[in-house]
Amino acid sequence: MEMSFIAHEGENRSKSRLGPASPGAALAIVAVLGSLPMVATIVAITGREAEAVIAGLGFLAAGSIIACCALLRDAPHDRLGIANVVTLVRLLVxxxxxxxxxxxxxxxWTFVALAALALSLDGVDGWIARRQNMTSRFGARFDMEADSALALVLAIHASQAPEFGAVALLLGVPRYAFGFAMLVLPRLRGDLPDRLSRKAVCVFQIATLIAIQVPFLPASVGQTLVAVALVSLALSFGRDIQWLRRRRA
Incomplete structure (x- = not known):
């Protein structure tokens, strides 16, 4: 999970403006266009349940509005970029x-396949951004929030299984718990150094949440994976907290 913001904003940094060419407007347009196949997919899976369509559209709208506001306030580049479109596709999934x-x-199996698709796209957006010299603080944050949302949704779904229950929820809340801690504890605020180990733990966290929902996976194997993932997350966040506290000391 990208807990750090990328300092380099690129040479083409410019203030966002309202207009059809602005990154914020472009993201809104892509989100609206993407909502059409998204709704069609929801209808195909759930059988035209209005509650499901409303939930999906509501989540997409909330995420898109937050992202658009961030871009309209301070766009890192003068165009949206393919990398952010890939992240938006993950948000659609x-x-x-x-x-x-x-x-x-x-x-x-449909749920597992969709989750696997979202995970497979993780890293693609960052790779594209680096190749196109389009890395930005916004892109890193957008990617991180997409990861966090995916983990939380998977954790809620996994918690419905009796062999995991509320323990599975612990795999979905670390990012939000850390964010809350940053709000109430000023010493934890600040940019973290980029670490490959942090991203690896995030991938393992989400992969575990997907794996434990595969029907034929033995419960004992799933419980072991959950335990290892929880320990990995605790060590990763603990390392970040220690680094922030030392920096503020």
């Missing part, structure tokens, strides 16, 4: 998963 949670359809 997570929106479908939210709809599945609301409808609770009998399609575990």
């Amino acid at each position: 997570v929106s479908v998963l939210v709809a599945c949670l609301a409808a609770r359809p009998d399609g575990t």
